[in-house]
Structures are given as C-alpha cells and as structure tokens.
Amino acid sequence: MSIVVFTEKNKAAAQIAGILSEGGFNRASIDGIPVYDFKKNGKEWRIMGLSGHIMGYDFPPEYSNWRECDPAVLLDTDPVKNVLKKPYATAISRLAGQADELILACDFDREGENIGFEAKSIAEKSSRAPVKRARFSSLSASEIKKAFGNLVEPNENLAMSAEARQILDLKMGAAFTRFMTLSVREHARTKGIISIGPCQTPTCGFVYERERLIRDFKAKDFWKIEGIFSHSAKDFKGTHRAGNITEKAKADEIFKRIKDCKKGTVAKKREKESAVNPPYPLNTTEFLKRASKYLGISPETALEVAEQLYLAGFTSYPRTETNKYADDFDFKTILVGFSSGEFREQVMDILSRSQIKSRNGTKDGHDHPPIYPIRAAGRQEIEKSVRMPDAWKVYDLIVRHFIANLMPPAIFDKTRLEVHVRGEIFDATGSILKDAGWLAVYPFENKNDKLLPNLELNDEVDVKKLSNTRSKTSPPKRLTEAELLTLMDKNGIGTKATAPSHIETNKKRGYFETKGKTIAILDTGFTLMESLDSSVPILVKPDIRARIEALIQDVEDGKKSFDSTLEEGSHLIREMYSQLRSGKEQIVTKLAGTITDESIAADKKNFVGECPECGRMLRIVRTDKGRFVGCSGYPSCKNTYPLPKKGALNVLRSKQCEKEGVAVIKVGNKYHWSVGMGPCFTCDSEKKCFPPEVIGTCPKCDGSMFIITTKDTRFLACTERCGYTQSLPKEGRLTVKGKCKHCDWKQIRVKPKEKDANEFCINLRCSSRKSNSG
DNA sequence: GCAAGGTC
Known part of the structure; x- marks a missing residue:
C-alpha cells in the first residue's frame, strides 16, 4: 500500500513527514523537488510539498495581442488554466502513478483547497487512486495526527470558490x-x-x-486661552476649559475678564494610576504596520525580510492572521536563549514567574502561530545569514515585541489639576512613568514625562502669562502606509x-508614491480615481471586492453553482465596463494630460515648471523656426514666452526669479535669462541674484577674489579691481567647496572629463600648498 | 504587457 501526500509548501511536507514518521524519514528528490518518504505499519508514505499555486489562468494565446482584440471580448471569453510550474506537475504525475491513495494536505482555507485540487487534477491523469483530504489548522503533532487519522472528502465547493475568484479577477483586470491603456494611448505617447x-x-x-479631504479642507479660525502658571519656581501650562473657541467675541470676553489676574488657585486635584498594556502578539498585518511606523520600512520590503529571516531559521512563518499563542506554546525554551543578552533582566523576571502569560489578541487563523523569534541571535549572525539591509532591525523588532508581550503593563502616574483664575477654569495635566513595564524593551513608543509641580488643593499659584491665541484648524494628514494597511x-x-504587493503595484503605475512614511497621490492616480469615481464609483470603493467576495462565498456555501456565479460575476463586470466605456472621452483626455505632463516633468532638459495661467506644464519647445517656452495645455492654454536665439540652455533648478519670472535659464556660459522677464543683465537685481563667487580675501588689497568665467577662459579677479588676478585650472568642471583648513580661502573642486575629481586650496600663500603642491 | 493568490 502506497500513500502519496501533497502539501502547500515544502516546509509543511518536511514537518508533516517528521510528525507522521516520528522522525525516521528519508529525503529524496524528483527533478530537484524534495519528497519525504518513510514506512509505517506496512504502508509506504511519500510526502511532497507544492509551491503555492502551480497552475494559473490566462486567456488563450489568440487573445494575447492587445491591439488585435477588443478588450470587451475578454468579458465573454473563458480563460484557460495552465500549469505554470512544470517540474511540480511532472513530479505529481510520477508520484501519483504509483499511489494507492492520494491525500491533499494543503492549508485549510479557500486557496489551500484550490491548490490541492490543482494537484488532484494533475494526479488524476495518471492515477485512479481515491483522493482524500487531511484537514488541520496547525502543524502541531496532535493536530496532524488527528487529521490523518480522520481523512475527509475534498471540498469541491471550497476549491471552486477560489476558482471563481481567479477567473473574475482576471477578466475584470x-x-x-x-481598455484604459489603449484609450489613453490614443491621446498620449506613453509606454506606461x-x-x-x-x-x-x-x-x-x-x-x-484622503487626498480629497485634504484638498477640500477649509481652515477655520479658533481661539485658545492658555496660561503659564508657576509654583515654587516650577512652571506649568494650563488650558482654558472652553478648549478651542470658535467665536472670537467669546474668547475676547473671557480673556478680558482675567487678563490682569496675577494669582490662581488649585480648585481640584485628581491623581490616578493608569496602566498601558503591552501589544498583542504580531500577526502579519500588525508586523507590517509596525515595521513601517517604527522602522520606516515599506510593507513589501518588510515582508521580504521576514521571509528571509524565516527561511534562515531565526523567526517563525511570517504570513499569519493569528495574534494569540496556543495554550501549550513553549515560551520557556525561546526565552532561555535571550536570558544572557541585552534583555537579561527582563527575561529572567519573566522566567521566574510560576506561569508565563502572554497578552493575547482574539484573531486565530488556525494555521500558524504569531510571528516570534525561533531563537536568539546576535547582530553579526543575522547580518551574515540574511543579506538584506534591514534584517537586523526587523529581527530586533520581532524580538522586542515578543518579549514585551510577556511583560507587565507600563504604569503611569497621572495628575489632573484644575486651576481657577477669577472663576475661569484651566486644566493642567501631568504624567510620570512610574514603572516602565514592557516599555523597557520597546523603545519605539516614547512616552515622555510631563511634570507638574507638587501642589495641593487650595494652593495658590502665580499667573506668569495668559494668552489668547488665534489658530487655524488643520487639514487631515496624509495616510501613512501603516494606516493604509489598516484600511485594507x-x-x-x-x-x-x-x-x-497591491501598494507596490500602485507605486509602480505612478498612482501614488511614498514620501517618508506618508503616501502622496500623484496626478495620474488622482485623475484616474476622480474620473472612475464619477463613471464607475463602485471601483474606487472597497465595494467591488466585497461584491466578488459575496458571490464566491455562495459557491463555497453551495448556495449557487459555479457556472451561474461566473455568469453573474461576468454580468457585473460587463455592466461596469459599459459605464467605463460611456465615460471614456471624459476620463481619457484628462488622464492623457497628466501622463503627458508627467513625462514632460521627467524630461529634465526641457522642463521649465508649472504654467501660472493654467497649472499644466511649461517646457522648452524647439521648431525649425526657433525656440520658445510653451504650455502643455496648448491649444486651450496659449501661454508662451520668448527665449534667446543663441546659446545652450540650462534650466537652473535651484533658482527662482525674484520678480515675476517662472524660471531662470543659464544661456551658454555667458549670462542668465529669466523666463517671462528676459536677460538678467538688464535687471537691477542681477548682482543680488548672482553674487560673484568669492573664494577668499585679495592678497594685495581689502577686496575679495572671485571667479570670472568668460567664453574662452576663467580666472580669479579682485572685487575692488585692484588689478591682482590669478589663473585657474583650465580643464574640468569647477565647483567651490567648503573652507580650507589652513587659511581663510574656500577650496575648489575640479573634475576633468574622465578623470578623478581633485579638491584643493588655490591660495598661493596657504600653508597646505607647501606640503601638497599638486 | 493585463488581476490576485499562493510560495521562495
């Protein structure tokens, strides 16, 4: 009797083989794919790990040329399923051919069931052996043994629900x-x-x-009355109970009444101890959020680093929903590894307790434990095994989070004072970290102490200052990647x-970008969303995913057939498609504009800036008749500016004309030109905008030596025109650097073509020249 | 060349 088992991935195959064989298995390989075999009770077992999906949908090849078929045709075309990972298919066939029983042992979820069915469909071509399913929700020995002792039938509905998702996602996408890409290309030249x-x-x-909220935001004025109080030489701040006051008259009236007061009284005092609990164990989403928030690492990178740490055996499996530990989780073994390093004190404290208790969350994906360190490792070891820049930082975060989760809460002493000033109430709060608890190992959340002087009820305090300040309400902030992950x-x-990966796709497409930790939408993304929002609003909102989800849930529950669900889903997509098509012109012209403008902005040589008339892009236009600066909004915007007829043009990115010019251009090596204003040498601000580049003091008079560059030479001359000059290196690009260490001149840097740059002092009297005359 | 979902 020969039994063949397919698992979702290699790691699971090895794990399950270990459990079922109780350690005595043999590792073989079929075309490089590991297979674990062993004998037990006269039965021969062979366990092979798949690699996630090994098959995938695509349209038949005759639909693959974008220009040769109307995108709408795809809506009525059934995609076909192909093997994407051939070696796995071959291995499955070979194993199945000799099997008396096949067992699907992938993860117990929709995709897992589907992946199992991929193997089943391939196996059934070379085998008539019965196919069973082992259902387990963790890779623990007890679960696995139970699952293999109680095999069930494969769940076709569950597998088909994932199948429906794949087809609908592909059709729609x-x-x-x-459609969008081809339509935009009718109006804009782009490969995007x-x-x-x-x-x-x-x-x-x-x-x-979020961007809409920010752009539509209208700031409102409000007033805030604050006081600086003092007692026994310590100052503290209090805020009037009214908080942000929106009516100026009301604020003025309160302020007028108390502004001359010099004393206040403590009318109430409340002291409270407050505890801040440690965070729940890390699941993937929480991990990605914290890596972004605390370490500034993008979710994509963080997941990749965690994957590598997992493969190198430092941390547990990084893709998990679970944020609670199982009751029999062995904290002790792991903690012992950390009991001699940086966390010695805290870890010893945890180990000394009669029972180690984690602060658990409530989510359980029934597949993997939360993300935790498998074993303790030093920085060098991590960096040697995982060659990614942030490997150590990520590992360190996982370790700290793991330990923090097992530690006691942080205790703050909080004090609230109510100070009365001629009947007006001011609130002051203070907070002192009394016991750091878990915060001792978790430096990412800094909670600063806010101290109040030692005051008792009815004590008198000095009023040092009272203010009535006007502020403006501020717009919502941009989303951070962490917040975006939460929303998703x-x-x-x-x-x-x-x-x-969905965040990454949007970046790749030029829809948004990250600036530090926040996400800024780009013109293309904004315009696309704006027009979709008016033509196919469901697309911009999570509803679209929810609709597809609801459809396939019915397949899973057996309430609807696979075919009728596909038809219903295709109908929904067709409807959206026709909405999209009827809004085409309106969407596409605008979108093409942003794409044209973005490529203009990327063309550094000719990009001049934003058009002050219409907000689109100004760039240098060259025709056979001459050159000028023109707007990308032409013909609807006819804004143009003349340019000098001769000379190479260089737009100075760091210079802005102080008068009304839109940009400053360097013309040859001769002079500057402000777009919209004309040549800078006719401008009375020229000296101010382009002060001579002073290198140092003149050795002959009180003047300063500065660089003069003409068409054929360059040299140093004196600002006082005393007649002293000095030659400069003739070749190479010349830039002025910081001050020389040995004299008061600035150093220059010369970079000749195809040679290394040289930085040195050119003051003939400089002491550095004696030792280093080259 | 297109989606989203697994895994590496």
Missing part, C-alpha cells in the same frame, strides 16, 4: 486595464500601463479619498500576504 484591479484600485481609492485589512482588500 485584463479587460479594464487593456493604466491598470485597474479589484484590489489595487480600491487601495488607491483610500489614498484618493478592515475592508478585506487583499490578504495578509498580498496587501503589500
């Missing part, structure tokens, strides 16, 4: 993406792709919605493993 998908588009939608998670956009 391919048709919409081709305008993609739309049920996850990437709502992801961009979140960023768009809440709205079911993507999965723990794919969310970072």
